[in-house]
Amino acid sequence: MKIYNFDEIIDRRGTDCVKYDKLKVLFGNENLIPLWVADMDFKVGDFITEALKKHCEHGIFGYPMIPQDYFSTIKNWILSHHQWDIKEDWISFVSGVVKGIAYTVMHFTQPGDKIIIQPPVYHPFRIVPEMNHRKIVFNPLIEENGKYRMDLDGLQQILEKEDCKMLILSNPHNPVGITWDANTLKKLADICFKRNVLVISDEIHSDMALFGNKHIPFASVSEHAANNSITLMAPSKTFNIAGIVSSFAIIPNDKLRHNFFEFLHGGEFNQGNLFAYIATEAAYKHGEDWMKQMLNYIEENIFFIENYIRKNISEITVVRPEASFLIWLDCRKLDLSQKELSSLFVDKAGLALNDGEMFGIEGKGFMRMNVGCSRLILKKALENLRKAVSSRITTNKR
Ligand SMILES: Cc1ncc(COP(=O)(O)O)c(C=O)c1O
Incomplete structure (x- = not known):
């Protein structure tokens, strides 16, 4: 069975993709880590690329x-x-x-x-x-x-x-x-x-x-x-x-x-x-093997995020998804307005997530995180988030 590498980080910037190339327009900063719109940063399985290539080579x-x-x-x-x-x-x-x-x-x-x-x-x-x-x-x-x-x-x-x-x-x-x-x-x-x-x-x-x-x-x-x-x-x-x-x-x-x-x-x-x-x-x-390996990787990403957040960011709770690569983060314990919450993620942590309120008023206090990317990116994102949350708490205590 072919083993696919989901750890690989592929630069998508400058490919006219919404997730990266619209950061500046939508979030005001092109350097954020994008964990928002629901596509994944994984390379498509070669069985798809090869089929498309075959037709491209035919040229009509x-x-x-x-x-x-x-x-x-x-x-x-x-x-x-x-x-x-x-x-x-x-x-x-x-x-x-x-x-x-x-x-x-x-x-x-x-x-x-x-x-x-x-x-x-x-x-x-x-x-x-x-x-x-x-x-x-x-x-x-x-x-x-x-x-x-x-x-x-x-x-x-x-x-x-x-x-x-x-x-x-x-x-x-x-x-x-x-x-x-x-x-x-x-x-x-x-x-x-x-x-x-x-x-x-x-x-x-x-x-x-x-x-x-x-x-x-x-x-x-x-x-x-x-x-x-x-x-x-x-x-x-x-x-x-x-x-x-x-x-x-x-x-x-x-x-x-x-x-x-x-x-x-x-x-x-x-x-x-x-x-x-x-x-x-x-x-x-x-696509069966690719899909199974991708889903395994996503599950591991979710475990990784749950563990990290449980140990380091007690103000945030992960709602574990039963399907897909989108995690619903319950940030209500931070006790911030939605605007402040968004600003914590974007301005302090350098992260672009979907604001929970875009899914309805019931999403107030939540953020949606796309975990369809290399774990190395998530690691960096979580460290940024931990620092942003702890600096906010320190500032508040002063
Ligand atoms: C529930 C749901 N429906 C539809 C879509 C988009 O589908 P399409 O790109 O085929 O319009 C998404 C994308 O995030 C989705 O999450």
């Missing part, structure tokens, strides 16, 4: 057709990794998961319609509907001592009062890293089915369950879930190919599928680019 980039194996490759991956037995014709390419969400919002709801999200949650769930003049209804997660769960009673109460058309689910949940259990998903499916609320299940982080946790596809839990949902997935987070744009939608219900796929077809929104097809097939056919 005319209109592609969907490769013969594209749908079966996706189907097989989902069956073997998530035990969800889908049919090939349930799948359609979509050019991005967020765009997929936008298409469902535009197609299945009208301006003024209400859409439910469960914050703290990935911010485009709010921004996309709002920019399309839909109203957001919030059903926040319940947090108790750093453990989060879905407020199903709260959801039921909301739906008794409000006519909502859609719920956008983050499964696994970004930013708090939950792999939702079958029971929660089943109850959610029943509630939404009964009230005719279409569930859009964003499962972009599905292949990255950690520490023995398991991803359960929403549509796989019951008839109600299958008949009333659109699932969006992609190899992009897992294989670090977000820039290639390689997502797809899965819809088991015939009526819903024909309806939505016709809309996608009408706008050619279902047409992938050449590289998306090549990278998706390469990832799902040859």
